[in-house]
Amino acid sequence: MQIDVLTLFPQMFEGPMGLSMMWKAQELGLLHLRLHDLRGWGEGRRRQVDDTPCGGGGGMILRADVLVRAIEEVRSGDEQPVILFTPQGRVFNQKVAAQLAQQEGLLLVCGHYEGVDERVRQLAITDEISIGDYVITGGELAAMVVIDATVRQLPGVLGAEHAAAQDSHADGLLEGPHYTRPTDFRGLQVPELLLSGDHGRIATWRRRQSLLRTRQRRPDLLATARLNDEERDWLAQRETDPQYPDA
Ligand code: ADE
Numbered sequence: 001m002q003i004d005v006l007t008l009f010p011q012m013f014e015g016p017m018g019l020s021m022m023w024k025a026q027e028l029g030l031l032h033l034r035l036h037d038l039r040g041w042g043e044g045r046r047r048q049v050d051d052t053p054c055g056g057g058g059g060m061i062l063r064a065d066v067l068v069r070a071i072e073e074v075r076s077g078d079e080q081p082v083i084l085f086t087p088q089g090r091v092f093n094q095k096v097a098a099q100l101a102q103q104e105g106l107l108l109v110c111g112h113y114e115g116v117d118e119r120v121r122q123l124a125i126t127d128e129i130s131i132g133d134y135v136i137t138g139g140e141l142a143a144m145v146v147i148d149a150t151v152r153q154l155p156g157v158l159g160a161e162h163a164a165a166q167d168s169h170a171d172g173l174l175e176g177p178h179y180t181r182p183t184d185f186r187g188l189q190v191p192e193l194l195l196s197g198d199h200g201r202i203a204t205w206r207r208r209q210s211l212l213r214t215r216q217r218r219p220d221l222l223a224t225a226r227l228n229d230e231e232r233d234w235l236a237q238r239e240t241d242p243q244y245p246d247a
Pocket of ligand 1: 130131132133134136137139142
């Protein structure tokens with residue numbers, strides 16, 4: 001997958017995109033990340049990319065002529081989605097990440113300052129994404145969140161074959177608890193079942209823990225999650241949430 005990023009701060013990407021899974025994805029040739037410094041399209045001797053808002057008011061607005069020219073020059077073709085990061089966009093989640101992971105390429109546009117000239121939206125943006133109902137200083141952190149969540153879904157990026165499919169939210173539910181050694185830590189035990197080697201019962205236990213945890217922490221997710229009748233019955237019978245229910 002090729003991801004182009006238009007930003008005034010390409011250096012911000014170096015740490016997060018140069019380590020761990022995002023580094024590995026690039027090493028494996030699964031992610032081709034190209035960072036483009038918006039300043040390169042700036043106007044005049046000072047390479048100006050922004051200006052004061054028409055009609056007055058504070059803050060600076062990214063110029064339409066600069067941004068649209070940059071997008072047109074960087075975009076690989078008419079099929080490549082051009083995504084603007086803004087708190088006004090559709091709210092990002094695992095489903096959106098899965099949709100983006102189907103694309104061959106993305107062009108991510110990071111706004112900064114007060115915002116971008118409205119005509120950029122009209123002329124060059126195909127999608128707008130928000131990473132949540134709060135305001136951050138620029139689109140760069142949002143872009144990195146979206147890149148990470150999208151790229152880790154590409155086949156071959158994560159080690160274990162189906163690791164991404166088991167993530168919290170992948171099936172609309174939260175994951176249950178995880179444990180590793182020591183089996184006894186400060187009097188808290190790893191549930192016996194997990195040490196039994198009985199993979200069938202362990203899978204059932206994990207699924208049920210996931211159901212319980214989702215009901216406890218994010219009951220809103222249960223309304224749309226895909227549960228079979230047996231799972232719904234089981235959950236309905238579970239009035240309380242004992243810490244380690246038998247599975
Ligand atoms: N830019 C500023 N705030 C943002 C948000 N919540 N999501 C995406 N981009 C942003």
